Amino acid sequence: MSTPEERKAFGSRVAELRKQRGVKQDELAAAIGRTSSWMSQVERGVQPVNRLDVLRLLADGLGVPLRTLRPDAPAELPTPRSESAEHASDLDQARLVISGHPVPEVLLVDTAASRPADLPELRTAVDRAWELTHGNRFAELSAALGPLVPRLERVVRTAPDRERPELSLLLSRTYQALSAAFVRQDEPDAAWIAADRAIQAAEKSGEPLQVFASIFRLVQAFVRLRRLDQAEHAATTAVNALRQHTDDSAVPSAEALSLLGxxxxxxxxxxxRAGNRAEARGEIGRARETAQRVAADRNDFNLEFGPTNTEIQAVSIAVDLGDAGEAIEVGQQIDASALSVERRARLAMDMGRAYAQRRQSGEALAYLLQAEALSPELIHTHVAARNAIRELVLVAGRAAGPELKALAERADALP
Known part of the structure; x- marks a missing residue:
C-alpha cells in the first residue's frame, strides 16, 4: 500500500468489514491493542498497514482471513509458537520458582538464631545472573535462579537487620533480571510478577532509583501483554518523578539520567505499538537529548543506556512503525561492538526485520543469520524474529533457498 489510493481503498475495506460486524471504531481498536486515532487514520487512508503481523492482528479483530483485507497477502500465518500448548520455555524452572510464596517454611520457624548471609557469594551470583540475561542464555539462567531466588528470599527475612537493605537490593536485581528474561522469552505474565516483586524489594533496599529500574521492567511486561494504557501510565508517572528530580539537581547523576532516558x-x-507515530518520535527525541547529557554508553541498572543503545532502539521503533527505510539508514551507522551480545543481536534482528519489510530477502536473511550467530535463543524464541522469518518464506514460496528454509526450521517458523 504505497499510494494514497491504495491506502484509501484498504481503509474503506476495513471500515466496511467493521460496520458489517456492528463494531465501533474504538471497540475494534481496543480489541487489537491500538488507539482510536490509529484506527481512524487507517480507515481514512492516512495510516498504512504494511507489516504482516499488524495486518494479521487487524484481520483477527475483524474475524476475516488475511486475504479478505489484502488479496495480495501471502497465505495465512500459523499460530505463533508462544500461543501453542506444546511450547516449552527455557525458563520453566524459573517460572515455578516465582509461583506462590517463595519461602513458606520461613513463616513457621523461629529465625532469631539465623546465621549472617554470605554477601560476597550472593553478590557474585546476582552479577552472574545478569551476565546470563545479557547473553540470552536463558536455560542456564533458569538453572541458576532455581536455588538463588529462594535463598535470597530466605535470608532477606532471616538475616540481621543491618544486612537486610543490601540483601533486598540483591533480591530486587535478581527479580529484574528474571523479568527481563521473561519478556525476551515472550512470557509477560511471569515478567509482571517478577517486576512487581523487584519493586517491593527495591523499596526495602533504601535505593529509590532501583524502584524506577524495576518499573522499567514492569512497563516492558505491560507492553508484551498489550496493556498499553497500563504501560503508558506506569512509565509516564516514573518519567515525571525522575524529570523533576533531575531538573531540581544542579548536577543530576548519570544513574538518574540513564533511567530517565x-x-x-x-x-x-x-x-x-499503539500506532501513535508522532508521540513515538517525540519520545525518541527526548531519549536522544538525555543520551547527550549522559554523553557515554553506560550500563546503569543493566539498562545499557547511552547514545548507541538509543539509536538501536530508534531502529526498532522505526521497524515497528513500518518505516523500514529509516530503520536501515539509522542502523547502518551504528557501531554496537562495545555493547552486550543481546543488544548487538537485537540490532541485527531489527535490521533483518527492516529488510524483510522492504522485500529485500537476501539482506534480511544475512542480518537474521548474523543475529542467530550472536544469540540463537533470541532468534529462535522472539516472536518478531520468527514472524519475519516466516514472512520471508511465505514471500519466497517455492523459490525459498536452503539457508532460509534451514533458519525457519531451527526457529520453528516454517509456514
Missing amino acids: SLHLVLALVHA
Missing part, C-alpha cells in the same frame, strides 16, 4: 525509550515503544 530508558523510560523515554520504553514510552516510544508503547506509542509505536
